[in-house]
Amino acid sequence: MYELEKVLEFLRENLDEFRYGHSIRVMETAVELAHIHGVDDKKAEMAGILHDSGKWKSREKTLQKVQDWGIILSEEERAEYNLVHGALSTYIAKNIFGIEEEDVLNAIKNHITGRPAMSDLEKIVYIADMIEPARNYEFIDDFRAMAKVDLDRTMYEILNENLAHLIRNDRYIAGTSLEARNYYLKITKQGEIK
Incomplete structure (x- = not known):
């Protein structure tokens, strides 16, 4: 069952020092945004602290865990290694820490690429990251x-910046990110799109 102290212990054992600190900062930022936007701060805490829990210290260990736990990767996750930790982190939240709240699991899963029509919790974790x-x-x-x-509006602006960064660095772009960007373009620029 989810207990913050147990999650922190798990992260200290399995993540490098930077990723551990990043996870705590994302959790704290997510909780702050949850307070501002009227979202359940316990859910923000859970999703924020666990969002990168599957980002093991090495690529080899990450891929071994995917295999050991029988996680089926999507075509995009197989094409871009950086996407793998979303599925792995979601597995850890659900199967190691017993999190069953779909909104929390979706926030963890979608924190890398975003997606159209995200819940406020999903947006908060994506943005906090x-x-x-x-x-x-x-x-x-x-x-x-x-x-x-x-x-x-923040989703739209950050997605634009992320996509530009990926293009500048000749990196793979997930189709979901493009769909999310276009979705948030439509809802933030209503009436302005020609």
Whole structure:
């Protein structure tokens, strides 16, 4: 069953020092955003702390866990290694820590790519992952301020920035990210799209 102290112990044992600290910062940022936006802060805590729980110290160990636990990867997860930890983290939340809340599991699963029509909890975890205090990139201060006011607009702006970053670095782009970007474009720019 989920207990924060047990999760922290699991993360200390299985993640590197940076990823452990990042997980705590994402959890704290998610809880702060949950308070602002009227979302269950316990769910934000669970999803925030566990979002990267499947990002093991090595690629080999990550892929071995996928095999050991019989996780079926999607075509996109097989094409882009960075997407694998979403499925693995969701498995850990459900099967090791007994989390059954679909919203929490979806927030963990979709924190990498986003998706159209995300719940507020999903948006909060996605955004928290991108604006936690150790992040430092162009527009970060704008995104932090925006996140306190409008989750949909923040999703749109961060998705745009992520897609531009992936293109600049010649990286794989998940179709779900493109779908999410276009979805949030439509709902934030209603009446402006020609």
